[in-house]
Structures are given as C-alpha cells and as structure tokens.
Amino acid sequence: MSEPALIPVLSDAEVREIEEECAHLPDRKSAAIDAMMIVQRHRGWVSDESLGAIAHLLGMSVENLDSIATFYNLIFRKPVGRHVVMVCDSVSCYVMGADPLRKQIEAHLGIGMGQTTDDGRFTLLPIVCLGACDKAPTMMIGEELIENVDGEQLDDIFGRFG
Amino acid sequence: MAESQRPLTGIVDDVGGLVDLAAYEAHEGYAGAREALTGMTPAEVIALVKDANLRGRGGAGFPTGLKWSFVPQGEASDDGLKYLVCNGDEMEPGTFKDRYLLEYNPHLLVEGMIIGAYAIGAAQGYVFLRGEYHEPYRQLQTAIDDAKAKGYLGQNIFGSGFNFDLRIHRSAGRYICGEETALLNALEGKRAQPRTKPPFPPASGAWGRPTIVNNVETFCNVPCILRNGVEWYQELGNGEDAGTKLYGVSGRVNNPGLWELPIGTPIREIIDVHAGGMQDGYKLRGLLPGGASTDFLVEKHFDLAMDYGTIQAAGSRMGTGTMILMDDSICPVDMCRNLEHFFAQESCGFCTPCREGLPWVERLLTDIEEGRGKPGDLELLDRNAQFIGGVTNTFCLHAPGAIEPLASALKYFREDFEEHIRTGVCPYANNR
Numbered sequence: 001m002s003e004p005a006l007i008p009v010l011s012d013a014e015v016r017e018i019e020e021e022c023a024h025l026p027d028r029k030s031a032a033i034d035a036m037m038i039v040q041r042h043r044g045w046v047s048d049e050s051l052g053a054i055a056h057l058l059g060m061s062v063e064n065l066d067s068i069a070t071f072y073n074l075i076f077r078k079p080v081g082r083h084v085v086m087v088c089d090s091v092s093c094y095v096m097g098a099d100p101l102r103k104q105i106e107a108h109l110g111i112g113m114g115q116t117t118d119d120g121r122f123t124l125l126p127i128v129c130l131g132a133c134d135k136a137p138t139m140m141i142g143e144e145l146i147e148n149v150d151g152e153q154l155d156d157i158f159g160r161f162g
Numbered sequence: 163m164a165e166s167q168r169p170l171t172g173i174v175d176d177v178g179g180l181v182d183l184a185a186y187e188a189h190e191g192y193a194g195a196r197e198a199l200t201g202m203t204p205a206e207v208i209a210l211v212k213d214a215n216l217r218g219r220g221g222a223g224f225p226t227g228l229k230w231s232f233v234p235q236g237e238a239s240d241d242g243l244k245y246l247v248c249n250g251d252e253m254e255p256g257t258f259k260d261r262y263l264l265e266y267n268p269h270l271l272v273e274g275m276i277i278g279a280y281a282i283g284a285a286q287g288y289v290f291l292r293g294e295y296h297e298p299y300r301q302l303q304t305a306i307d308d309a310k311a312k313g314y315l316g317q318n319i320f321g322s323g324f325n326f327d328l329r330i331h332r333s334a335g336r337y338i339c340g341e342e343t344a345l346l347n348a349l350e351g352k353r354a355q356p357r358t359k360p361p362f363p364p365a366s367g368a369w370g371r372p373t374i375v376n377n378v379e380t381f382c383n384v385p386c387i388l389r390n391g392v393e394w395y396q397e398l399g400n401g402e403d404a405g406t407k408l409y410g411v412s413g414r415v416n417n418p419g420l421w422e423l424p425i426g427t428p429i430r431e432i433i434d435v436h437a438g439g440m441q442d443g444y445k446l447r448g449l450l451p452g453g454a455s456t457d458f459l460v461e462k463h464f465d466l467a468m469d470y471g472t473i474q475a476a477g478s479r480m481g482t483g484t485m486i487l488m489d490d491s492i493c494p495v496d497m498c499r500n501l502e503h504f505f506a507q508e509s510c511g512f513c514t515p516c517r518e519g520l521p522w523v524e525r526l527l528t529d530i531e532e533g534r535g536k537p538g539d540l541e542l543l544d545r546n547a548q549f550i551g552g553v554t555n556t557f558c559l560h561a562p563g564a565i566e567p568l569a570s571a572l573k574y575f576r577e578d579f580e581e582h583i584r585t586g587v588c589p590y591a592n593n594r
C-alpha cells in the first residue's frame with residue numbers, strides 16, 4: 001500500500017465533509033463509517049489508497065478501518081459500475097415473484113449477481129427488504145427506489161440510466 | 163375528525179403529501195414540545211408518557227415511559243452527557259412503516275425527539291437511518307434544518323434554557339444494526355456487534371453515557387400525548403393497549419398498503435377491509451404478523467386483535483405490525499428457505515449457534531425444497547430450531563428471531579415438509 005500521508009488522495013471537499021462529521025462526534029474514530037461513505041459518494045467505492053488516507057486522517061490503523069469496511073454491505077471495496085442495481089430478495093418481494101424477476105434482470109443485463117456489465121454501466125447486487133413491501137417486487141438503481149417492478153418493462157427502466 | 167383519530171398520519175392526507183414545517187405548525191405542530199419544555203418538569207413528562215401506556219413500536223413493545231425513567235436524572239456521568247437515539251434502521255423484511263413517517267411527516271419525529279431529550283436530559287440526539295433510505299434522509303434533513311432555523315433545535319429552545327442538537331447517522335448496511343446495542347457500536351463507527359447486557363443503554367450506551375434508543379414510530383406517538391392528554395390517547399386504542407398503530411399488509415391482496423388504525427384492530431379487518439381481501443384465485447394460508455422474525459399465524463388466529471398481549475398469547479409477536487401474507491400458491495418450505503437465507507446472511511458472526519447454525523438450517527431447507535430431503539431431516543430441523551432458538555444460547559435475539567418463522571412453519575405446515583421428503587419434488591414448483 002502506498003504511503004497515504006505523502007499523496008493528497010482525498011479531495012478538499014471530502015476532507016471538509018469528514019471534518020464536519022468529526023466536529024460533531026466525541027472522537028475522530030467514531031467518524032470511520034461516515035468517512036468511508038463520504039468518500040464512496042464521491043468516488044463510487046473505497047480503494048486501498050482511499051482507505052489508507054481515511055485511516056491516516058482519523059488516526060486509526062488501516063487494518064482496523066478495513067475490518068469495519070468489510071463488515072458493512074454498503075461499503076464497496078471493489079470498483080462498481082456507474083449505477084449500482086440492488087434487487088430486493090426478501091420475503092414480501094419473494095412472495096410477489098422476486099426470484100423469476102431476478103432471472104429476468106440477470107438475462108437483461110447479461111450478468112449475474114455481484115458482476116458489472118462490460119460497458120461499466122451497471123453493477124448488480126442482491127439487497128434485503130427496501131421498506132416498500134406493499135409495492136413488491138422492488139429494486140433500487142443508484143438512489144432511486146423502483147416499485148412494482150415489471151419484468152416486461154426492463155428496457156424502459158434501465159434505459160433511463162445512461 | 164379523521165385527523166384526531168389518526169394523530170400520526172391523518173395530517174399527511176389533509177395536506178396531500180409531505181408535511182413541511184408550515185403545514186405542520188398549522189396543525190398544532192410543535193405545540194407538544196412547547197408545552198413540555200415551558201410548562202412541565204422532565205419527571206412530569208416521563209410520568210405522562212408512562213401513564214399514557216405508550217409501548218415501543220420497534221418490535222418488543224417495551225413501555226416507553228418506564229424505559230426513560232431508567233436514565234439517571236440530572237448530571238449522570240462525570241461530564242453530564244446523555245444521548246437520545248432514534249432507531250430508523252427498519253431492515254426487518256416485510257416492514258415499511260418508519261419510511262412512511264420519515265418521508266411524509268418528519269417534523270413529528272423531530273418534535274417527539276425534542277420531548278424525549280428534554281425528559282431524559284440529553285443535549286445531543288442521533289437518528290440512525292438505514293443507508294438505502296435516500297428520500298427519507300432528504301426529507302428528515304430538511305425538517306431538521308427548518309426546525310433549527312426556527313430555533314426549535316439548538317440553544318435555549320422555546321426560551322426554556324434547554325439545548326438540543328439533532329444529527330442523522332446514515333448507516334452502511336446490515337440488519338443487525340437494528341439491534342440497539344449493535345446500533346450503538348455502529349454509531350460509534352465500529353463493527354455492529356451486539357454488546358453484553360447488562361449494562362443496558364439507559365445506564366451505559368453511546369460512548370459509555372446513558373442513552374435511550376427508541377423506534378421512529380414510538381417517538382412519533384409522543385407529541386400527540388402531550389397535546390391531547392393521557393385519557394384521549396388511551397381511548398384511541400381498542401382493548402388494553404393505547405394509541406394507534408401503523409399496520410401494513412404485503413402479499414397477494416387487492417390493496418396492499420399501510421394504515422394507521424386503533425391498536426388492537428382485528429387481523430381479518432385489516433386484511434379484508436383495508437387491504438381489500440385476497441386477490442382472485444388466491445387463498446390465505448398463513449401470515450407473519452409483524453415482520454420476518456415473528457411466528458406464523460394461521461386461519462384459527464385471523465379473528466384475533468392485533469395487540470401485544472393477544473398475539474403473544476397466540477404464540478407469536480405483534481412485532482412491527484406489518485404482516486406478510488402467505489397464500490396457497492407459495493411453498494412453505496421455500497418461503498422458510500428465503501427467510502433463513504436472510505437471517506443466515508445477516509448474522510453478525512459473533513456466536514456459533516447463529517453463525518454456523520443458520521447457514522446449516524438454510525442448506526437443509528434448500529435440500530428438502532430441491533428434492534434431496536431424507537427421512538429424519540425434520541427431526542433434525544426441530545432439534546436445531548430448539549437449540550438455535552433458545553434465548554439463552556446466543557448472544558443476542560437475532561437467532562431466536564430467525565427461528566420463530568421456521569419453528570412455527572414446522573408446526574403448522576408440517577405435511578408440506580413431509581411431502582417434499584416423501585416424494586422428492588416440490589408440489590408448488592409449477593407456481594413459479
């Protein structure tokens with residue numbers, strides 16, 4: 001791993017947002033998750049270099065920070081596509097046909113769960129209940145919740161995300 | 163007076179969507195907080211919430227006023243710090259009630275937390291919000307900013323001398339964060355492993371300071387108790403519980419959705435009247451009354467009232483009050499496989515019965531579902547359900563919750579499990 005202190009890995013905006021979190025917490029380490037989520041919002045994922053820089057900024061070891069990163073499913077330690085597609089596989093969506101829908105989505109995008117399309121547009125992941133069970137089946141593309149997903153409308157749905 | 167019968171959501175219908183600060187204040191908004199901070203002592207607020215018989219809406223139904231009273235009054239710790247935390251993790255499969263409140267009536271939560279903070283003497287509050295809740299985050303952050311601009315958050319609120327700041331922590335995922343001590347670890351920036359109890363959070367919680375954790379819907383009940391009083395609040399409920407409850411129905415009904423109803427409304431009324439009954443061609447076989455971690459209820463239970471005591475006496479839990487229906491096209495074995503897949507995946511990994519046992523249960527269910535079941539498998543499942551589900555065998559209630567739907571399915575739908583093993587095929591396979 002490169003020496004984080006020597007290269008300005010994090011942007012001024014990222015450092016400013018992280019410092020803002022630190023200012024409202026009793027100690028800097030408490031901002032670990034916030035800091036990784038901030039960097040991920042800027043860059044899409046948390047690389048080894050980003051991780052090292054965050055650890056340095058918060059005064060904690062890289063190993064400790066990585067053990068936190070890998071606990072949480074919404075922190076990506078590998079690059080992802082421009083849009084992360086998360087398909088709900090929990091019970092209400094299951095009852096309303098999530099399993100066959102998943103197969104349709106995989107066929108439509110030509111990838112399986114955990115993979116990214118060759119053009120780097122979409123990364124496909126399973127997700128637990130998105131809190132919209134009365135409008136099952138559901139998925140989330142980027143920050144947009146999509147309800148009552150119709151397997152026949154996938155062209156239209158994915159077409160909106162360039 | 164629809165609104166007064168539905169103090170949490172009636173205003174959303176009146177306003178026709180998101181309730182912003184102006185609309186909220188036009189409907190008595192922040193009157194409860196003003197009353198508490200300028201006219202009552204903290205002890206009086208706690209006594210009022212106790213008398214109202216408000217019980218936690220996060221799943222366990224713990225009396226809210228009693229919980230608040232466990233926080234030491236006055237300068238508790240050396241530095242006098244205490245924390246108030248809202249559990250907005252809402253990751254229990256089948257549950258979609260807190261998202262509605264956060265998205266449409268966020269000032270209600272802010273007001274409830276101001277009152278709670280005053281009652282326990284906390285100067286800092288956090289809303290722990292699940293990471294996928296982007297729209298709820300935007301609405302709640304706007305509400306907090308607007309409240310701050312008006313002086314309802316910050317220094318010397320309502321001229322009372324009381325200070326309270328409120329911030330949102332956006333979670334990075336994992337169901338176990340909803341368990342309140344795991345939540346506190348996540349709030350502190352750590353891995354979300356549950357903590358040893360005791361000490362319980364009211365004695366030692368966030369950063370080792372006295373802390374109260376309550377669900378979104380719980381806090382949302384508080385302002386109306388302040389505004390309208392204990393007697394009014396108790397009359398809202400049917401039976402022995404007080405207030406209203408957000409009930410939800412998902413599955414093959416004509417009108418799936420969410421309704422604020424008197425707590426204790428019968429199950430059948432919720433399904434037939436509000437959810438519009440089952441869709442043509444589907445028959446209701448069973449339901450999970452309050453999320454994925456509650457025991458199945460079946461036909462003989464459908465006339466029961468949805469309240470804490472009644473559902474518990476029937477062998478289940480009201481949980482989150484959002485029910486998941488299993489119709490007759492759904493294979494009970496496969497539905498259990500889906501549920502146990504969730505719980506196995508979401509185990510924090512700390513203790514063995516949960517970390518090793520739940521994946522093992524999932525594999526056995528997959529084998530039975532896919533025609534590889536063997537005689538004796540059901541007895542094995544029974545024994546392991548009993549072991550993993552024993553509340554003293556694991557470090558937190560994740561594993562016992564995981565076993566509730568399975569153990570009850572093995573009881574009520576046993577012939578389905580047996581048929582899979584006997585014939586080596588899933589009789590529902592053509593439905594998928």
Ligand SMILES: Cc1cc2nc3c(=O)[nH]c(=O)nc-3n(C[C@H](O)[C@H](O)[C@H](O)COP(=O)(O)O)c2cc1C
Pocket residue numbers: 217218219220221222223224226249250251252253254337338339340341342343375376377378380381558559560563
């Ligand atoms: C595995 C697990 C997950 C939980 N998830 C949530 C949750 O998402 N939201 C919630 O309010 N309570 C959840 N709880 C319950 C909390 O631990 C806690 O009891 C609750 O937030 C207290 O709030 P209340 O008294 O207002 O109900 C969960 C409990 C367990 C064991």
Ligand code: SF4
Pocket residue numbers: 338356508509510511512513514516517556557558559560561
């Ligand atoms: S029961 Fe499961 S979730 Fe709870 S502490 Fe043990 S391993 Fe973690």
Ligand code: FES
Pocket residue numbers: 088089090091092093094128129130131132133136137138255256257
């Ligand atoms: S189960 Fe899919 S949104 Fe709740």
